[in-house]
Amino acid sequence: MANRHTIVLMQTSQNRATRTFMDYDSISQAMDEEDDQTKISALNRSVLWLLLVFTSCWEVFSFMELMRHRLANGICGLYERKLKELNPAIRNITYDIGDLYNFIDGLADMSALVYDHAIQAFLPYDRQWIKQKVFQHLKKLAH
Numbered sequence: 001m002a003n004r005h006t007i008v009l010m011q012t013s014q015n016r017a018t019r020t021f022m023d024y025d026s027i028s029q030a031m032d033e034e035d036d037q038t039k040i041s042a043l044n045r046s047v048l049w050l051l052l053v054f055t056s057c058w059e060v061f062s063f064m065e066l067m068r069h070r071l072a073n074g075i076c077g078l079y080e081r082k083l084k085e086l087n088p089a090i091r092n093i094t095y096d097i098g099d100l101y102n103f104i105d106g107l108a109d110m111s112a113l114v115y116d117h118a119i120q121a122f123l124p125y126d127r128q129w130i131k132q133k134v135f136q137h138l139k140k141l142a143h
Helices: 027-032 034-046 048-054 057-071 075-086 097-106 127-142
Strands: 006-011 019-024 109-116 121-125
Touching: 006 027, 019 027, 027 075, 027 109, 027 127, 075 097, 075 127, 097 127, 109 127
Parallel strands: none
Antiparallel strands: 006 019, 006 109, 109 121
């Protein structure tokens, strides 16, 4: 999925003025900025215990939350920001793949254009393809 320029087209409501697009260097980035998430995971494994030793837990979790917000720019990050908007008083919000699918299905429109180097053109994909790629991406992050 690397190096395949991806444009996500989205319309949040029936109002045509809500049409927008998001531009990414790869399919993985379009799903949830995989490369940056991997960096956070590496930080978790190698440095988090040092941070816990030298700082309070509150500071560590605040730092991790800040990093997560700064780096979550793909479709998953879009949904997470929406959840935070709707639930500003809740500190830790959890969701499952069904919730994410409902968010994607609740949009008036969502599709993707992915560059294919072989034909030097963008290929269109529908929201079902996006949901499949999001699932594969999250499954990969979980393992």
